[in-house]
Amino acid sequence: MKIIIQIFRLMFVLSLFCITISVCAQTNDNYSLKDRWTLKASIARYKTAFWGTGFAYVGDNFDPSQCRKMANFKVETNYGFNKFIEIGIFVGFQHYEWYNDFSYNKLNKSLAPLFGVNANFHILPFFVKSKNCHWDLYLTTKYGGCYLPHKEFDDPVFQVSKYRQEYGLGLGIGYYFKNVIGLFAEGSVGQYFFFKRIEVYSFKETSYELKDYTDSNFSFRIGIAAKF
Numbered sequence: 001m002k003i004i005i006q007i008f009r010l011m012f013v014l015s016l017f018c019i020t021i022s023v024c025a026q027t028n029d030n031y032s033l034k035d036r037w038t039l040k041a042s043i044a045r046y047k048t049a050f051w052g053t054g055f056a057y058v059g060d061n062f063d064p065s066q067c068r069k070m071a072n073f074k075v076e077t078n079y080g081f082n083k084f085i086e087i088g089i090f091v092g093f094q095h096y097e098w099y100n101d102f103s104y105n106k107l108n109k110s111l112a113p114l115f116g117v118n119a120n121f122h123i124l125p126f127f128v129k130s131k132n133c134h135w136d137l138y139l140t141t142k143y144g145g146c147y148l149p150h151k152e153f154d155d156p157v158f159q160v161s162k163y164r165q166e167y168g169l170g171l172g173i174g175y176y177f178k179n180v181i182g183l184f185a186e187g188s189v190g191q192y193f194f195f196k197r198i199e200v201y202s203f204k205e206t207s208y209e210l211k212d213y214t215d216s217n218f219s220f221r222i223g224i225a226a227k228f
Contacts, residue, residue: 032080032083032125033084033086033125034083036079037079037228038077038078038079038086038225039075039077039225039228040077040078040184040223040224040225041074041223041224041225042073042184042223042224043071043073043222044072044192044219045069046070046216047068047069047192047216048068048194070096071095072114073093074092074114076089076091076118077089077090078120084125085119086119086122087117087118087119087120088117088119088120089117090114090115090116090118090142091114093111093112094112094114096109096112097109097110098110098151098152110148110149112147112194114145114146115145116143116144116145117142118142118143119141120172122138124136124137132179134175134176134177136174136175137171138172139169139170140169140170140172140186141168142166142188143166144166144167145166146165148194149162152195166190166192166193166194167191168189168190168192169189169190170186170187170219171188172187173186176225179227180227182225183223183224183225184223184225185223186219186221187218188218188219189217191215191216191217192217192218193216
């Protein structure tokens with residue numbers, strides 16, 4: 001079912017691509033993003049380590065499909081170095097949950113800072129010859145990190161780094177009203193799960209374990225943008 005949903009998402013983005021080409025393929029002046037600044041704010045839903053129950057992980061009872069999806073917010077700025085390529089940075093935060101002991105009754109919520117770099121390769125300049133085109137269509141790649149103020153289980157037994165990473169490649173599309181303020185959406189594939197390493201207590205073995213439970217390899221973001 002999840003694969004079908006991802007396929008429909010990609011089909012939606014590709015459909016917008018076709019609409020963009022048909023709407024903007026009029027010709028006169030070169031459409032270029034050189035020396036253009038773009039500011040974006042966006043949100044996505046990322047899987048997190050917990051889904052809010054007080055007795056989350058016991059033995060084999062953990063179901064990765066029930067991971068809670070929580071807000072992942074980013075603000076990014078990009079600069080167009082030439083007609084096709086813009087490079088930028090982003091910052092933001094990720095909501096997540098953590099326990100401060102192994103009694104499973106003190107669930108806490110926190111914000112983890114996000115940061116990273118991204119690059120966009122714009123496709124429309126190959127086809128569009130109008131400076132007034134309101135559309136953006138681009139390939140995007142990102143690499144970023146997330147620093148957890150608290151580990152999923154705040155216990156010295158588990159020497160797991162608080163730094164986690166994300167990366168991916170995707171397709172983005174945007175539309176600008178009055179060619180200044182607009183909306184955009186991005187669909188990407190890669191690594192989008194900061195909580196892969198989950199710490200668990202196993203009653204069967206009466207010992208603590210460290211396991212990999214799940215990944216999230218698709219991200220869909222929506223947001224607002226301004227170019228100047």
